[in-house]
Amino acid sequence: MPTPKRTILALSPLLAPEMSRLDERFHTVRLYNESDPEKTLQAIRNDVVGIVSTTSTPIRKSLMEALPNLEIIAQSAVGTDNIDLDMAKSRGVRVTNTPDVLTDDTADIAVSLLLALSRRICEADMYVRVGKWQGGSMPLGVTPKGKTVGIVGLGRIGKAIAKRLVAFDMRIVYHGRKPKPDLAWPYYKDLREMAEICDYLVLSCPGGPETHNIVNADVLHALGPKGYLINVARGSVVDEPALVDALTNKVIAGAGLDVYAHEPNVPDVLKGMDNVVLLPHIGSATVETRTIMGEIVLANLEAHFSGKPLITPVV
Secondary structure (H helix, E strand, O other): OOOOOOEEEEOOOOOHHHHHHHHHHOEEEEHHHOOOHHHHHHHHOOOEEEEEEOOOOOEOHHHHHHOOOOOEEEEOOOOOOOEOHHHHHHHOOEEEOOOOOOHHHHHHHHHHHHHHHHOOHHHHHHHHHOOOHHHOOOOOOOOOOOOEEEEEOOOHHHHHHHHHHHOOOOEEEEEOOOOOOOOOOOEOOOHHHHHHOOOEEEEOOOOOHHHOOOEOHHHHHHHOOOOEEEEOOOHHHEOHHHHHHHHHOOOOOEEEEOOOOEOOEOOHHHHOOOOEEEOOOOOOOOHHHHHHHHHHHHHHHHHHHOOOOOOOEOO
16 A cells, blocks of 8 residues: 655645646645635644745744644745744754755846836836837936945845946945955945945845844935835835835835835835836746756755755755
């Protein structure tokens, strides 16, 4: 008699090929497809030994307590601020992520937002589509070359962003928990002080309590009426009401956002602003990167249930 498959709770999907492979190895419950998720969860709570997740779904104490036999959370993302890591540690639940593979794609999105804002790409596209070009030239953009970019969080993604922007002859400065001795770019311990000398403020830091709302009204005022904010980090890093106020009152020149405080909900007022570029959290959203991320999730699950070392452990 074949051994019953272990039950994995999928809170978010991987790409179809990786989901098929997950189904081959495990009994997969796609909670995101269930019409009554709570009822489904109660029915399988004692069977679930693993979770597949992304940053879009919180995994808090209450969920872990509801799954008494949970052994591993395999996250398809770098960040883990959606997971109660302290609870996972106390329960002996392993947590894995997918580092490194999405660095380049996320850096590309940051640069895309910077260029789209500077050269008014989204406005220009609409200018042509609605027939305004026949009425004359649209307003001018600004040149990135020679401008100062302040990068908040100079980790893997931050360094990849800096590398790209150096090619545009832009000046790099950065803020983080501590300076990087191997880098010659100026370090600022005080974020507000750095924002004062920046034309662009690019956020690529981790989420979580340490960075919650670090970009607040004071920082935005320091960035000033010629400054642009670009966020490919986490929505929690920015005080969103303060950002809306800064954009509404032209405290800053514009913003390029891939992440938001309450995804997928975006403040309606932002949608009507010409000086804001809005993306639906697509930093890692390429076929190539999402495929590799799914493969890492599967490899971690396979390693755990085979008694082998995890590929990318967090906890």
